[in-house]
Amino acid sequence: MMSDCRLGPSRRHALxxxxxxxxxxFSTAAQPAPRATARFASVxxxxxxxxxxxxxxxxxxxxxxxxxxxxxxxxxxxLVNPSFLAFDRQQRFLxxxxxxxSEVSAFRIDxxxxxxxxxxxxxxxxxxxxHLAVDESNRFLIVANYAxxxxxxxxxxxxxxxxxxxxxxxxxxxxGPNKVEQTSSHPHQVAYDRARRFLIVPDxxxxxxxxxxxxSDQGKLVAADAGFVQVRPGAGPRHITFHPTAAFAFVAHxxxxxxxxxxxxxxxxxxxxxxVIPSIPDTFTGANTAAEITIEPSGGxxxxxxxxxxxxxxxxxxxxxxxxxxxxxxxxxGKGPRFFTLDPSGTRLYAANENSDTxxxxxxxxxxxxxxxxxxxxxxxxxxxxxxxxxxxxxxxx
Amino acid sequence: MYAYVxxxxxxxxxxxxxxxxxFQLDAQGTWDxxxxxxxLVNPSFLAFGKARDVLxxxxxxxSEVSAFRINxxxxxLSALxxxxxxxxxxxHLATDKAGHFLLVANYAxxxxxxxxxxxxxxxxxxxxxxxxxxxxxxxxxxQKGPHPHQVLPDPEQRRFLIPDKGVDKVxxxxxxxxxxxLMLDDALSAIARQGAAPRHGAFHPTAPFVYVANELDSTxxxxxxxxxxxxxxxxxxVPTLPPNCIxxxxxxxxxxxxxxxxxxxxxxxxxxxAVFAVDSQAYTLRQVGCAPSGGTKPRFxxxxxxxxxxFVANETSDTxxxxxxxxxxGALSPSDHVVHTGSPVCIVFxxxxxxxxxx
Numbered sequence: 001m002m003s004d005c006r007l008g009p010s011r012r013h014a015l016x017x018x019x020x021x022x023x024x025x026f027s028t029a030a031q032p033a034p035r036a037t038a039r040f041a042s043v044x045x046x047x048x049x050x051x052x053x054x055x056x057x058x059x060x061x062x063x064x065x066x067x068x069x070x071x072x073x074x075x076x077x078x079l080v081n082p083s084f085l086a087f088d089r090q091q092r093f094l095x096x097x098x099x100x101x102s103e104v105s106a107f108r109i110d111x112x113x114x115x116x117x118x119x120x121x122x123x124x125x126x127x128x129x130x131h132l133a134v135d136e137s138n139r140f141l142i143v144a145n146y147a148x149x150x151x152x153x154x155x156x157x158x159x160x161x162x163x164x165x166x167x168x169x170x171x172x173x174x175x176g177p178n179k180v181e182q183t184s185s186h187p188h189q190v191a192y193d194r195a196r197r198f199l200i201v202p203d204x205x206x207x208x209x210x211x212x213x214x215x216s217d218q219g220k221l222v223a224a225d226a227g228f229v230q231v232r233p234g235a236g237p238r239h240i241t242f243h244p245t246a247a248f249a250f251v252a253h254x255x256x257x258x259x260x261x262x263x264x265x266x267x268x269x270x271x272x273x274x275x276v277i278p279s280i281p282d283t284f285t286g287a288n289t290a291a292e293i294t295i296e297p298s299g300g301x302x303x304x305x306x307x308x309x310x311x312x313x314x315x316x317x318x319x320x321x322x323x324x325x326x327x328x329x330x331x332x333x334g335k336g337p338r339f340f341t342l343d344p345s346g347t348r349l350y351a352a353n354e355n356s357d358t359x360x361x362x363x364x365x366x367x368x369x370x371x372x373x374x375x376x377x378x379x380x381x382x383x384x385x386x387x388x389x390x391x392x393x394x395x396x397x398x
Numbered sequence: 399m400y401a402y403v404x405x406x407x408x409x410x411x412x413x414x415x416x417x418x419x420x421f422q423l424d425a426q427g428t429w430d431x432x433x434x435x436x437x438l439v440n441p442s443f444l445a446f447g448k449a450r451d452v453l454x455x456x457x458x459x460x461s462e463v464s465a466f467r468i469n470x471x472x473x474x475l476s477a478l479x480x481x482x483x484x485x486x487x488x489x490h491l492a493t494d495k496a497g498h499f500l501l502v503a504n505y506a507x508x509x510x511x512x513x514x515x516x517x518x519x520x521x522x523x524x525x526x527x528x529x530x531x532x533x534x535x536x537x538x539x540x541q542k543g544p545h546p547h548q549v550l551p552d553p554e555q556r557r558f559l560i561p562d563k564g565v566d567k568v569x570x571x572x573x574x575x576x577x578x579x580l581m582l583d584d585a586l587s588a589i590a591r592q593g594a595a596p597r598h599g600a601f602h603p604t605a606p607f608v609y610v611a612n613e614l615d616s617t618x619x620x621x622x623x624x625x626x627x628x629x630x631x632x633x634x635x636v637p638t639l640p641p642n643c644i645x646x647x648x649x650x651x652x653x654x655x656x657x658x659x660x661x662x663x664x665x666x667x668x669x670x671x672a673v674f675a676v677d678s679q680a681y682t683l684r685q686v687g688c689a690p691s692g693g694t695k696p697r698f699x700x701x702x703x704x705x706x707x708x709f710v711a712n713e714t715s716d717t718x719x720x721x722x723x724x725x726x727x728g729a730l731s732p733s734d735h736v737v738h739t740g741s742p743v744c745i746v747f748x749x750x751x752x753x754x755x756x757x
Contacts, residue, residue, distance in 0.1 A: 178593065179538040232646055234537065234593060234614070255593070256615055260644075273644035278637060282682075285619065285632035287591055323641070 093160035097129035137216035149185025198269035297346035301369035333360035414740035448497025452519030495555035508544030532565030561596035660728035692719035
């Protein structure tokens with residue numbers, strides 16, 4: 001998902017995600033389009049009782065480029081907790097890990113129909129893989145194993161299938177102070193920076209953000225000279241988003257509901273903190289954790305998902321200092337907002353509410369950063385309501 | 399005017415204090431040393447008796463509380479007696495309205511001790527020990543069990559608020575003077591955010607609001623307080639650290655000016671004092687400044703009785719730094735009259751010329 005954000009505008013096809021899942025779409029580069037619009041959306045849905053889930057697998061939708069309406073193309077069943085999704089560099093293959101377990105699956109994508117066909121499955125050699133990325137050379141897949149605190153590298157074959165784990169990187173260190181959520185290293189994301197030179201790994205367990213390089217010749221992860229940046233104890237850094245043009249990055253700190261603004265040096269990978277601000281307004285006094293974070297394609301606004309407050313925080317970005325200022329708080333339209341994603345044009349934001357089984361679309365005002373419920377605008381989104389109802393009926397997520 | 403300063407003494411606390419220090423303040427703000435009460439182990443938080451002719455101190459990390467008589471002529475202290483608090487690491491204390499009882503928070507063992515005060519101000523033996531309970535917060539080392547950090551009488555002195563750092567609650571306790579017992583109504587307890595670690599609170603002088611500094615997540619919660627029912631209602635949570643602060647820091651002391659317009663909170667780590675303006679309508683807080691504390695680890699802040707100066711005790715740099723308060727803006731400006739004393743952790747002021755005549 002993060003990689004989608006980093007694709008140049010001409011190549012940006014894909015987008016969205018589901019609760020603990022990524023939905024995404026793709027189109028062929030040859031297709032003429034007035035603006036980059038996703039053609040297909042894939043939604044990973046948790047399936048296990050342990051996660052109180054009633055999803056059935058990966059659902060593929062066709063997204064009507066004219067109306068934005070979704071219609072189901074395929075339901076890939078017999079998958080356990082498929083969650084975050086990633087493409088290969090050409091968007092011909094799709095990969096998902098299986099949350100709470102130890103596997104990653106590879107699928108071929110039919111470019112015309114959008115349908116997925118399973119290629120193979122490999123062990124990630126660690127528990128609870130939560131995020132994944134394909135390297136710059138398109139020959140390796142890198143997976144973050146949350147529970148066991150490791151990063152695994154799996155070679156990709158030319159046919160898109162995966163080979164067994166090739167390299168394995170531990171992130172050992174004294175964990176943060178939260179005895180429940182920080183029992184060990186918990187890498188939560190493997191995110192390439194904009195230049196795809198460095199892999200930034202927020203580690204929720206260690207309160208650290210690691211900076212790594214991937215050596216595609218050797219097929220190996222190596223520590224970058226920049227090393228890591230230490231975050232406040234108990235902050236629990238979870239996900240990162242990079243400014244499209246300026247040298248800034250923004251990190252959602254899950255456990256203390258804050259957002260860190262960082263200067264990100266594209267040359268050496270170093271992350272230097274600039275600011276820490278709450279992800280929630282001061283008038284909210286209840287429990288909350290910060291989940292997802294993303295930046296609007298122009299870099300003017302950062303969106304943060306708050307679970308508990310159940311609102312999306314919009315923050316304006318000062319383009320010279322990189323500092324954030326809260327602008328508005330928009331209801332996510334459901335409970336337990338875990339994931340959201342912008343469509344390739346950046347004009348629509350899809351919010352996945354894990355606990356209320358909904359994906360709610362919002363229109364994004366690029367000038368003000370304001371989010372408006374797109375479903376209130378039937379002219380723009382006919383059919384979407386129906387699709388969401390279908391999702392709910394299908395027991396997408398409990 | 400006299401200032402009494404509790405100073406930690408033990409090696410375990412890395413302390414350099416010598417005991418209880420007594421100073422006399424002149425009109426120019428100079429502190430003259432009057433007395434060191436020696437042979438006291440970690441005298442820390444201090445409280446006056448009702449007639450303000452007796453001073454009580456807890457002995458941090460240990461299990462005792464001591465009483466001293468104050469000589470109103472020269473401010474000097476003479477020991478009255480010492481009692482057990484029935485628990486470990488007493489950290490805070492307060493008397494009841496009538497001045498007949500002393501309540502002590504035993505931090506390590508999660509209890510509130512009740513001791514009767516005798517006619518001469520000496521302490522009687524423990525007459526009740528209230529056990530607090532709750533699910534410990536998520537912090538591995540700081541939240542292993544209930545850790546009451548303060549005994550804060552409400553303005554009517556009907557009840558006491560007990561911010562509990564260990565279980566992320568503010569307990570509400572009532573004193574039954576007839577039965578000589580403390581009563582806890584857990585249904586009134588305010589639940590703080592997980593890991594927030596409520597530490598110290600301060601009541602607004604006139605409006606029904608209380609501001610509680612949460613130590614571990616460096617925030618202040620503004621609560622509405624219904625003095626009749628004893629119910630707290632959280633209104634807002636604001637950070638004590640300015641957004642450009644990226645270091646590890648923990649909130650510590652909190653004070654509100656006598657006019658109710660400004661709140662001050664010290665930040666240990668950031669080593670600063672955050673300044674908040676109190677909204678005159680909503681009584682919510684807005685951070686309007688943040689002054690360096692002039693030292694390291696500002697564990698405690700105290701206003702002088704007039705509310706025109708704030709004194710910051712920097713525990714690890716052995717200084718008390720006085721700040722002048724701008725009455726209009728609340729801004730702090732440090733004065734030159736820095737007081738050097740080992741490991742200061744609490745300061746209370748006494749102006750005998752303005753004290754009620756003792757019985």
